[in-house]
Amino acid sequence: MTSGGVLRRMGRSEAASGLAMISPTASYAILLLAAPLALIFIYSFLTDGYLEIIRTFTFANYLEAWTNELYRVVMLRSLMVALTVTAVTVLLAFPVAYFVSFHVDPSRKSLWLFLITIPFWTSYLIRVFLWKVILGYNGVVNSGLLGLGIISEPLQWINYNVGAVVVTLAHAYAPFAILPIFVALEKIDRSLLEAGQDLGESRFMTFLRVTLPLAMPGVIAAVLIVFIPTIGDFVTPQLVGGPEGRMVANLIQLQYLKLDNYPLGSAIAVSAMVIVTVVSLFFLYLNRRYLRGPES
Amino acid sequence: MTAKPTMIEFRDVQKYYGDYHALRGINASIRAGEFFSLLGPSGCGKTTLLRTIAGFEEISSGVILIDGKDASTIPANKRPTNMVFQSYAIFPHLTVEENVGFGLRRAGLDKAEMARRVGDALAMVGLTGFGKRAAHALSGGQRQRVALARALILKPKVLLLDEPLSALDKKMREQMQMELIKLQRQVGITFILVTHDQEEALVMSDRIAVMFEGRIVQLDDPETLYRRPKTRQVADFIGTMNFLPATVLSDTPEGCEVEVAGLGRCRIAADQAPPGGNGQETTVGFRPETLTILYDGQAATVRETPGTVEEVVYYGDMTYYDVKLDGVSAAVRLSMRNVPGRPVLDIGTRARVAWSPDALVLFR
Numbered sequence: 193m194t195s196g197g198v199l200r201r202m203g204r205s206e207a208a209s210g211l212a213m214i215s216p217t218a219s220y221a222i223l224l225l226a227a228p229l230a231l232i233f234i235y236s237f238l239t240d241g242y243l244e245i246i247r248t249f250t251f252a253n254y255l256e257a258w259t260n261e262l263y264r265v266v267m268l269r270s271l272m273v274a275l276t277v278t279a280v281t282v283l284l285a286f287p288v289a290y291f292v293s294f295h296v297d298p299s300r301k302s303l304w305l306f307l308i309t310i311p312f313w314t315s316y317l318i319r320v321f322l323w324k325v326i327l328g329y330n331g332v333v334n335s336g337l338l339g340l341g342i343i344s345e346p347l348q349w350i351n352y353n354v355g356a357v358v359v360t361l362a363h364a365y366a367p368f369a370i371l372p373i374f375v376a377l378e379k380i381d382r383s384l385l386e387a388g389q390d391l392g393e394s395r396f397m398t399f400l401r402v403t404l405p406l407a408m409p410g411v412i413a414a415v416l417i418v419f420i421p422t423i424g425d426f427v428t429p430q431l432v433g434g435p436e437g438r439m440v441a442n443l444i445q446l447q448y449l450k451l452d453n454y455p456l457g458s459a460i461a462v463s464a465m466v467i468v469t470v471v472s473l474f475f476l477y478l479n480r481r482y483l484r485g486p487e488s
Numbered sequence: 489m490t491a492k493p494t495m496i497e498f499r500d501v502q503k504y505y506g507d508y509h510a511l512r513g514i515n516a517s518i519r520a521g522e523f524f525s526l527l528g529p530s531g532c533g534k535t536t537l538l539r540t541i542a543g544f545e546e547i548s549s550g551v552i553l554i555d556g557k558d559a560s561t562i563p564a565n566k567r568p569t570n571m572v573f574q575s576y577a578i579f580p581h582l583t584v585e586e587n588v589g590f591g592l593r594r595a596g597l598d599k600a601e602m603a604r605r606v607g608d609a610l611a612m613v614g615l616t617g618f619g620k621r622a623a624h625a626l627s628g629g630q631r632q633r634v635a636l637a638r639a640l641i642l643k644p645k646v647l648l649l650d651e652p653l654s655a656l657d658k659k660m661r662e663q664m665q666m667e668l669i670k671l672q673r674q675v676g677i678t679f680i681l682v683t684h685d686q687e688e689a690l691v692m693s694d695r696i697a698v699m700f701e702g703r704i705v706q707l708d709d710p711e712t713l714y715r716r717p718k719t720r721q722v723a724d725f726i727g728t729m730n731f732l733p734a735t736v737l738s739d740t741p742e743g744c745e746v747e748v749a750g751l752g753r754c755r756i757a758a759d760q761a762p763p764g765g766n767g768q769e770t771t772v773g774f775r776p777e778t779l780t781i782l783y784d785g786q787a788a789t790v791r792e793t794p795g796t797v798e799e800v801v802y803y804g805d806m807t808y809y810d811v812k813l814d815g816v817s818a819a820v821r822l823s824m825r826n827v828p829g830r831p832v833l834d835i836g837t838r839a840r841v842a843w844s845p846d847a848l849v850l851f852r
Binding site for chain 1 (some may be wrong): 531542543544563567569570573574577579580581590591593594638639642681701717
């Protein structure tokens with residue numbers, strides 16, 4: 193058996209043609225995602241020198257990232273903001289998805305979904321700026337309330353803080369939460385809801401015992417889709433967060449570009465990724481429990 | 489049987505979906521403890537009628553009484569009825585045990601009692617040991633048993649079955665038919681079955697309501713329905729029926745004298761001939777098994793006529809022949825048991841066709 197024969201056989205195999213098909217995307221992903229990530233991972237264990245990176249292995253960056261009060265506060269704030277945004281978004285998205293799935297005439301559903309996705313027609317950056325305009329010192333809310341004589345001077349607590357970040361992000365990610373929940377609700381066989389009532393449960397109890405558990409995969413998907421990008425969001429806290437609303441992405445940017453401390457920035461970035469991974473795995477585990485794989 | 493009290497009563501039940509008139513004045517009563525079938529082609533309103541009993545459809549007018557109480561005052565979740573859905577509606581996120589015990593939550597039982605009842609219900613449908621299985625790991629037949637156990641565990645007064653056997657293969661379906669009959673005798677509650685399969689209805693039911701276009705056109709026991717269908721439509725839907733044009737010669741309380749194309753002059757007993765005038769152009773019907781082919785050597789009778797075999801369909805135990813009777817344009821179908829020494833005839837064979845004296849049913 194020569195190696196040529198093996199290669200020829202591989203060339204014909206399904207696995208080989210599959211690999212050939214995904215290779216453009218795979219190489220793209222490796223070059224632009226895996227490689228930079230690996231670089232950051234390596235940086236995080238190197239030592240920062242003045243204007244250069246010293247190639248000595250160290251845990252000092254991680255020690256700094258996890259013990260320094262400042263970084264801890266920002267990391268916890270990011271976590272809190274992301275969790276709050278996720279909770280607010282998913283809680284508001286569920287009724288919308290439920291309404292579209294259960295109460296909108298089937299022929300109108302696609303129109304509704306289309307309307308829900310309209311915010312995506314505008315750039316994310318512009319949507320964030322929009323909230324700046326709405327919440328700002330001379331913004332829509334303040335001038336409106338001033339004009340109506342409800343307040344005598346502009347409210348300052350509505351902008352440049354954590355609250356403004358939450359409002360902006362919740363608005364930006366609403367469609368991301370509505371769509372997976374809608375899909376999960378659509379998949380529910382309506383006779384299951386009748387069966388719930390037939391077996392003696394009220395509409396509300398049927399919702400709790402049948403609809404909600406069956407919608408959980410969609411809810412978990414919505415949670416992940418909202419949570420993962422919001423915890424690392426950079427633009428919104430930068431534009432509407434003010435000094436109080438800084439999040440971990442802003443901190444990493446600060447380390448990299450302002451303080452030129454690549455290793456510490458990398459260590460914070462890797463730490464943030466680990467935290468996101470742990471939280472996401474927890475939600476995936478919940479999802480697994482609701483789905484009950486065939487092995488159980 | 490007649491002494492049994494009424495469990496469900498429909499009084500002029502009407503149902504509209506917008507302009508569509510789905511139920512057009514349903515009047516019927518279903519007795520306690522009987523196996524009752526709603527039979528009809530798709531779109532005849534049988535499922536709608538079943539769902540009005542369950543409380544999933546509101547009726548436009550009329551009254552439905554369930555065990556003497558006006559159903560409109562009872563919401564779906566409070567009715568003494570349980571349903572086996574066509575899709576079975578097994579909760580996919582729950583195990584077999586949790587599915588079967590779903591309706592017991594409100595009974596507030598302790599764990600041991602709950603487990604005992606679920607175990608009993610699973611045993612009743614032959615699923616002992618399946619309790620921990622995930623719902624999606626079940627076959628079609630098993631899912632149906634779970635649906636049955638889940639409904640019967642609540643001890644309903646009426647069990648509603650919406651085409652429960654339509655998703656099963658033929659063998660499984662026949663087995664489940666027998667099991668359902670046994671189960672119904674065992675628990676003794678009213679079963680109401682919706683089906684489009686006339687054979688299934690005949691096999692399983694104490695009484696059958698045949699529905700067409702939102703109306704019950706005939707409500708009888710299976711034998712009456714088969715032997716004395718009231719209309720051509722019913723006769724055509726249930727089993728196979730041959731039709732021949734006929735003229736009524738005389739109409740007396742004892743029966744009718746009719747002149748039937750191809751068969752000649754025949755008498756029809758009064759219970760198979762609704763009253764009407766003489767000289768009327770009508771139709772008579774007869775089942776394939778009431779005709780027979782006389783073989784060489786069999787004695788001639790007064791009720792026989794010559795014909796030509798046009799088509800032969802061999803079924804193993806039976807052979808169906810389409811025979812064109814002399815003087816009639818359309819062929820009639822007849823069935824013969826295949827017994828040793830009786831050869832299957834070839835197409836084109838000339839044959840003597842005889843019919844039994846009470847074969848004919850007159851349709852006006």
